[in-house]
Amino acid sequence: MATLSVAAVLAENARRRPDKEALVEGDLRLSFAEVWRRARAQAGALAGLGVEPGDRVALMAPNTADFPQAYYAIAAAGGVVVPVHLLLSAGEVEHVLRDSGATLLLCHPAQAETGAAAARETGVRMITLGEEFGALADGAEPLTTYVTRDADDPAVVFYTSGTTGVPKGAVLSHFNLVMNATVNAFDANDIRPDDVALGALPLFHAFGQTVSLNSTWRAGATLVLLPRFDAARAIELMVKEGVNTFHGVPTMFVALAAASADAPALPDLRVCVSGGASLPVAVLERFEAAFGARVHEGYGLSETSPAAAVNQPVFGTRPGTIGHPLWGVDVEIARSDVEGRVVLLPPGELGEVVVRGHNVFSGYLGRPEATAEALVDGWFRTGDLGTKDDEGFLRIVDRKKDVIIRGGYNVYPREVEEVLMRHPGVAQVAVIGLPDDLHGEEVCAVVVPAPGTAPDPAGITEWSKGHLGRYKYPRRVEFADALPLGPSMKVLKRELRARYAGHAQG
Template identity: 80%
Template sequence: MATLSLAAILAEPARRHPDRTALVEGDLRLTFKELWQKARAQGAALAKLGVRPGDRVALMAPNTAEFPTAYYAILAAGGVVVPVHLLLSTEEVEHVLRDSGATLLLCHPAQAKTGAAAAEATDVRMVRLGGDGELEALAAATEPLTAYATRDADDPAVVFYTSGTTGVPKGAVLSHFNLVMNATVNAFDANDIRPDDTALGALPLFHAFGQTVSMNSTWRAGATLVLLPRFDAARAIELMVEENVNTFHGVPTMYVGLVAAAEAAAELPELRICISGGASLPVAVLERFEKAFGTPVYEGYGLSETSPTASVNQPDFGTRPGTIGHPLWGVDVEIARADVDDRVELLPVGELGEVVIRGHNVFSGYLGRPEATAEALVDGWFRSGDLGTKDADGFLSIVDRKKDVIIRGGYNVYPREVEEVLMRHPSVGQAAVIGLPDPVHGEEICAVVVAAEDATPDLARTIIEWSKEHLGRHKYPRLVEFTDELPLGPSMKVLKRELRAHYSA
């Protein structure tokens, strides 16, 4: 069996470009050599704490230097990283610790209250990160590891807990091969990342998108990562200007914020690469961003189970707004019949069906859940649960989640299509479209809107009338509800399950 470790993503640039800046966080600047030295010292400390190759170690930290240091320390010691989403309740963190079988929880002081309560309830040892934390102290008194632990390419490297949009979060097991390949192909085949690039690390590193695309792909190319612990659009623009950031990775809500903040900004960064993912980017937002910042946005698509990137708009193929571009190098993305569960039956070009994926990026399964794994991995393909199409030029488009389709009076209505139209209304800041139970039509279409101005009953009527003009008679929303913010899951997708529960009640 071939050996491979995700730790090489940091070890190699430390060997090849030791003095190049790897990480910037506030006033802290670390070269690749310094960062790898810290990670090896912490890796030795973890080994002293009893972490053995294959042990799962939970990591709970924001976008500060503590996260990547501990992440690569776990990998260097041969452990498996279990990133914990920072907005989880104590009970939800308990589920992750129990379900993953974590032997240790590494926790940043900012998360200590929740972390300590969950660790105590599950009898998992918690070790504090940070300047005066236990891990730093132990690392300072320990000789750093001379090299990272040997791992087989197919050994687990990271267990990502899915956002639970369909119920209880499940642990998706990603191998060293999955994650090294995804970082490599993102860096060199899809995006042309260069060693003198500087990327903004604003996406949460505990999530697959931030971890693979922002952190691992950037360092795979030997480029610099500037961390922003808490996303604020105005501060992000300032920081990008200060640090000469030319690469931005974000989710749609971040792009909405940056477009608004650009109007008041004294100076805008000169961006070369902008990548959007995590959820569908409304074309109206993409157009406003490209106009304000003068740079194209490459929208992509992926899931925790696919490392995460499966498909993205790429310069080699040209870009097409409203699509997710073409599959990554070495990955196949096709459209299959959505109503057949026990086999994958591929559909002809242009037909609507379920997005299925195969390639080096597809996970090995859900931890301890053979039935869920068998449902997801069929005939060598991963069934995404998303509905999409592929056109004659090979461009893929996501239409919606299979579970989010609204059936009104026997007609299928795809919320994404309605949301795209709503986002073009000047009074709509954000929109999510859901189906609510209806005695006449089965389901009624409801738009949940974050208004760009004061919400009034008149505004609801205006939006409905406007939608009527731009959508088919079976598609426009009959109900408009206003909210201050939409509920987001760990991957920054809108939790429509929560909206349906709230507004049905």
């Protein structure tokens, strides 16, 4: 039996570069030796609270030093981390605690009210991070090293935002997470120990956790945390701390490009990675022009640890694509209409994106049927539609369930969004299908107007006609001050559909 623990990512740094700066948050600056010492003390406290290897411990905290500290403490104690999205209601947190079978909730004071309500309802013990957990750690016997775990033992259970039905727990092993951090750091991008990365993505989410936290530390680099994302503040912090690596979602790239004009100075960025949702090419171009840095767009899911494909220097980068699969991972296109088996398609054909490799999860916690549906012939079926060209570049066209069928024709919202993002009056846009008596579904664009502009619906529709096929352009245009975002900063299209389905254009 091969043993492996995510805790080794931190333990090895403490051994190889003990005095190197690991973590910066505000005025707090910690070396790898210090973070590991604290994690072992907290792991001792968890053991004292009765946490045994394999027990699930829920963790609810923003991007403060408390998160990585507790995350590695749970791993060191042999526990399984259940990260909790910060935007969930008490009822939704209750579902996560119940479904995961968590025995303990570690909760940041800022989330204590929601956490406590959910803990009360489920009978799960809650410990507040900061003073309460700190006092327990101070009084505990620190672990000398991390608890032995099998490579295939669960390390983290991510609750997928559940675009359909109730959120499911995706179980990721120590092997999944250590491999994903390793190939991200050393094969996908050239991450160096003297790099400084900004941790602005939520660490409770797979993208922030693997790419910002684990991959940065796997390379022995420094992580600077930004608890609340604000573009001007992010630029200021990146300049101050000498940050050269930025990981973000498209909404962050939009905001940074806009804020760059008023910033007294800009950071010298070497590595920029975008993921979480499709990055419109217009946004990529705006950001690259403002910061003089190349953006590497990638793709992944909670079920794939998450990184599956990314634009990598070794293959060259291509805007509008998600690049090539990671080292040791295959990403192919399969027939989306065939259930129960995976039938791969030749280059250029549109189909469902399927993934296999060391990054594919063990399954959904307590849901064998859902697992069997998702894992077929050794491949994970993503539910996303895409293509792969002759050079191996992958493109995501859309979610299978977001495709609009108008008058029998398939309309891919992402294609319409890419075009609309080039309209001068559009800052952000989400394209959805709404029920229509005549065509089955009608194309609707929900637009956040660019500052200082006042576009009108008819004008946008008219402009679209010149850039899109007859069945594709939006017949309906709605305006919004902001788009509803999920915990992972993805636009919640189901909320927009619910909001606009019931009433006529206005």
